[in-house]
Amino acid sequence: MEISRHWRLKRQRYALIGEVCPHCKKKIFPPRDICPECSEDARTLYQFSGRGEVYSYTTVFQAPAGYEEHAPYTVALVKLEEGPMLTAQLTDLGDEPVEVGMPVEMVTRKLRSDGEKGMLVYSYKFRPRFKEAVR
Amino acid sequence: MTMTQDAKTNKDVYIIGVGMTPVGEHWEKSLRELALDAITALQADGVWARPQALYVANMLAPSLSGQTQLAALLADFAGLRGIEAITIEAAGASGGAAARQAYLAITSGVIDVALIVGVEKVTERTSAELEAALSTSSDADHEAVHGITPTAQAALLMRRYLHEYNVPEDAFAGFSLNAHANAVTNPQAIYRRSIRVENYLNAPMVSEPVNLFDAAPLADGAAAILMARSNALPEDLPYPPVRIAASSIVSNTVAIHDRSDPLLLDSVVDSSIQALQQAGLKPEDIDIFELHDRYSIYAALSLEAAGFATRGEGWKLAHDGVIAKDGEIPICTFGGSKARGDTGGATGVYQLAEITLQLQDRAGENQVQGARFGMAQCLAASGATAATHILSRKDGP
Numbered sequence A: 001m002e003i004s005r006h007w008r009l010k011r012q013r014y015a016l017i018g019e020v021c022p023h024c025k026k027k028i029f030p031p032r033d034i035c036p037e038c039s040e041d042a043r044t045l046y047q048f049s050g051r052g053e054v055y056s057y058t059t060v061f062q063a064p065a066g067y068e069e070h071a072p073y074t075v076a077l078v079k080l081e082e083g084p085m086l087t088a089q090l091t092d093l094g095d096e097p098v099e100v101g102m103p104v105e106m107v108t109r110k111l112r113s114d115g116e117k118g119m120l121v122y123s124y125k126f127r128p129r130f131k132e133a134v135r
Numbered sequence B: 001m002t003m004t005q006d007a008k009t010n011k012d013v014y015i016i017g018v019g020m021t022p023v024g025e026h027w028e029k030s031l032r033e034l035a036l037d038a039i040t041a042l043q044a045d046g047v048w049a050r051p052q053a054l055y056v057a058n059m060l061a062p063s064l065s066g067q068t069q070l071a072a073l074l075a076d077f078a079g080l081r082g083i084e085a086i087t088i089e090a091a092g093a094s095g096g097a098a099a100r101q102a103y104l105a106i107t108s109g110v111i112d113v114a115l116i117v118g119v120e121k122v123t124e125r126t127s128a129e130l131e132a133a134l135s136t137s138s139d140a141d142h143e144a145v146h147g148i149t150p151t152a153q154a155a156l157l158m159r160r161y162l163h164e165y166n167v168p169e170d171a172f173a174g175f176s177l178n179a180h181a182n183a184v185t186n187p188q189a190i191y192r193r194s195i196r197v198e199n200y201l202n203a204p205m206v207s208e209p210v211n212l213f214d215a216a217p218l219a220d221g222a223a224a225i226l227m228a229r230s231n232a233l234p235e236d237l238p239y240p241p242v243r244i245a246a247s248s249i250v251s252n253t254v255a256i257h258d259r260s261d262p263l264l265l266d267s268v269v270d271s272s273i274q275a276l277q278q279a280g281l282k283p284e285d286i287d288i289f290e291l292h293d294r295y296s297i298y299a300a301l302s303l304e305a306a307g308f309a310t311r312g313e314g315w316k317l318a319h320d321g322v323i324a325k326d327g328e329i330p331i332c333t334f335g336g337s338k339a340r341g342d343t344g345g346a347t348g349v350y351q352l353a354e355i356t357l358q359l360q361d362r363a364g365e366n367q368v369q370g371a372r373f374g375m376a377q378c379l380a381a382s383g384a385t386a387a388t389h390i391l392s393r394k395d396g397p
């Protein structure tokens, strides 16, 4: 897969760096440069805490090409505590069942490797936040 | 007739002919042969006028068949070399989007007669290749890269729906039962058998809570419709032409996570309102609604967003028989994507062809008695695009 494409996205993928709109203060992730709320220019970088909760989740059994070796895996819509929602895999689930509303936190993990000599693609995934760690 | 009325009447656009292939695994047919079969079926129906333009609805030929330039290829293959020909891609909304382009071209006065062909060839690839191709309809950098598929996205929405609204275990069963019941008498349908609620309840999970009967089968197929302006209608048409009373296409965020309320299909809200306003109708005037039922959750969400049910209650219409052929708002009257079969970018053309047959009283066993207005609506993936058309009998308002 395309090296530069993933390189361009590494700040958001590795560090959850999005944007905050200087006009209406909306927090934006993934970054998109034009505020979806007020349509003004929004290029001020903002690092998200990585904490959020599960809005919804499911398991992928029939994986797309490139992801088969990881199947089955759990994907989720995660609502970050700062407001935005994102799509990500859940990881380190252990025995605890996933639930809507479950507190989660961001970790960096391998998403896919493109073929035997292909590059590895890393990204944010989310794991359960332990109850005692939940503020 | 005054000048204004005359000008308006001459801008009216009609569907004058339709043709469809059966939906299924056509291992013996190529992409171009399937498309030609649909055109030939249209001609065999006794309606033909040489089109000046061909609009091809397709999503997957570039990724699954290694073919771009599909419209030029099909124009040549169908004996129409030299005409204007362009492929329209809007994922699962491609069919409605192609019809919209034809409608615009005809109302502009530049084109008199246009041919719309939806075609898809999906069955000769592995499931992993197919899932990868389908996933291109989501946001590549922020959704697909995380290994998410259209099935998983439907599951995310359905899980949240079940969480927010208090619905019984068999809430969505009615969509599948209705689609299968209607497909029994549709010769083009992939599954011509009815199912019972026990079949639904015992079906294996595909991506929880989406089970096998919540998900439509994706298969090969092609459908064609011929569209013409009122002052360019061929003489001696064997069937009454069906008027396009409204045409609308609306876009929204590609990524589900970019929507403030993922359970509200904003594109469906906007496109339905636009179409109903154009036609001067209210939801209760619509006699048939061919909606997006690639997954049953989308049927429920579409009924809600289009104004046929309040939020959280779309499933009740399936539960109470309201969507049945003799109900208040029949949907999937030929089986829909669930049982006629889903043909990706071609699905929207099947919908328009089926409503045309209904309004010509040619739907046979599938006929919705006395139907005057039919609404066809196809969506791209989770609703990034909604294409809506309202068809009316020729003598309608």
Ligand SMILES: [Zn+2]
Pocket: A021, A022, A023, A024, A025, A026, A035, A036, A037, A038, A039, A040, A042
């Ligand atoms: Zn703003």
